[in-house]
Amino acid sequence: MTDRYAPLRRLASLLLLAACLGMANPSAAAIAAPGGMLSSSATSSEVQGGLVVQGDSTAAATQIEAESGRRLPPWKVAAISAVLPGYGQVYNHAAWKLPIYYGLMALFAKNAIDDNSKYNDYRSQYLVDQSPSAAASRDDYRSKRNTQIVWLCITYLAGIVDAYVDTHLYDFDRVIDEKVGTAGQPSGPAPLLNVSMKF
Secondary structure (H helix, E strand, O other), X not given: OOOOOHHHHHHHHHHHHHHHXXXXXXXXXXXXXXXXXOOOOOOHHHHHHHHOOOOOOHHHHHHHHHXXXXXXXXXXXXXXXXXXXXXXXXXXXXXXXXXXXHHXXXXXXXXXXXXXXXXHHHHHHHHHHOOHHHHXXXXXXXXXHHHHHHHHHHHHHHHHHHHHHHHHOHHHHXXXXXXXXXXXXXXXXXXXXXXXXXX
């Protein structure tokens, strides 16, 4: 008897691997303020300097605005990704996602084809002898095939949604990376913690 949850375990393992690879990306590492936020010697101005984005480069902001005008709108990238799966990932410079995306789609397609072949075998066997075991096996492989097709469709749609979201947030990531713009800087040092006790 085969384990019907084995494909789900494989998918969970692949998604966990993808999440770990995403967290290990050195470009996404946060830069701490001088003295460190968790340091006991950090002052409120040091923490503020680490949290508040300073608007120091109008040239970079102008360049980002000019490049965003030349980029395709998110809905168009999603539409192209529906016809050419993986296009949005390449367009958004996230080609590292392609092996995961295509690997999952290939896995689910292969499993669906294998389960459909076995379903056809047991269906032919059931037409000949109509035994309960052939009927049970036929129904089991039909259910497995349909489950693989559902997972294949979910993976395909996830690629389209990922392309849309990445295109929509593409400039946001660059603004954060290049520290362009302002983010409401307070006028003076602010207390981090105020504790009062009454006896």
